[in-house]
Amino acid sequence: QVQLVESGGGLVQxxxxxxxxxxxxxxxxxxxxxxxxxxxxxxxxxxxxxxxxSATNTYYADSVTGRFTISRDNAENTLYLQMNSLKPEDTAxxxxxxxxxxxxNLYLQRTYDYWGQGTQxxxxx
Numbered sequence: 160q161v162q163l164v165e166s167g168g169g170l171v172q173x174x175x176x177x178x179x180x181x182x183x184x185x186x187x188x189x190x191x192x193x194x195x196x197x198x199x200x201x202x203x204x205x206x207x208x209x210x211x212x213s214a215t216n217t218y219y220a221d222s223v224t225g226r227f228t229i230s231r232d233n234a235e236n237t238l239y240l241q242m243n244s245l246k247p248e249d250t251a252x253x254x255x256x257x258x259x260x261x262x263x264n265l266y267l268q269r270t271y272d273y274w275g276q277g278t279q280x281x282x283x284x
Contacts, residue, residue, distance in 0.1 A: 163182075164276070173284050195256075197251035197252065
């Protein structure tokens with residue numbers, strides 16, 4: 160079992176920044192890939208970013224490339240998402256997810272085995 164807990168969400172003005180954290184427990188964090196997804200009201204959950212277990216590779220949705228940065232601290236069992244230049248369309252519940260079976264496509268929700276409960280990010284215009 161893997162437990163994931165997101166934090167760091169909140170209300171911010173457009174152009175501002177937030178850093179989300181996802182703390183993990185239950186298994187060795189460094190042996191699985193991690194991802195961030197988000198779900199806006201009335202929309203399906205979508206991919207935001209992902210990072211390989213060693214942080215060698217990172218992946219981003221086109222909509223956040225150049226503004227968001229995913230990182231991880233394996234010593235602290237924590238995943239991060241630094242979000243800069245936030246826009247109202249970034250408003251959503253953000254979820255972290257863990258892939259413990261080394262799925263081939265980190266862009267897909269079905270690749271991930273465990274999910275956090277989500278943290279709300281609201282960007283005002």
